[in-house]
Amino acid sequence: MPEVERKSKITASRKLLLKSLMLAKAKECWEQEQEEREAEKARYLAERIPTLQTRGLSLSALQDLCRDLHAKVEMVDEERYDIEAMSGMEGRKKMFDAAKSPTSQ
Structure with a gap:
């Protein structure tokens, strides 16, 4: 058909x-x-x-402000790096544990 x-x-x-x-x-x-x-x-x-108020600040005050901002940026970068490193470690640890344990079939 x-x-x-x-x-x-x-x-x-x-x-x-x-x-x-x-x-x-x-x-x-x-x-x-x-x-x-x-x-x-x-x-x-x-x-x-x-907002940053930079008007009327002297040169030394501006330099201090820049130092403070750079310190804050550095601190945040360190925290970000630590978080990325820890999350990477956890991922590797899980992969290692999964590879080590026998798979059930």
Whole structure:
């Protein structure tokens, strides 16, 4: 018995049109989401980080401010490095434990 060819209810051109419309809508939603994220990031940074008042500061005061900022950056970099190192160690430890333990079949 020969197989009966099923005809699609939607033509290929209509399918392509719907697909392109869906992609356009998805792109639009994604762009809007990105804009919202950027706005949220800007709002968060404005709320958390005070603006620097450098007007009227003497040269020595500006240098002290720069030293303080560099010290804070250095501290944050050290913390980030420690966190990355610890998370890397945990990953290696888990891989080692998994390789050491026998697998059940």
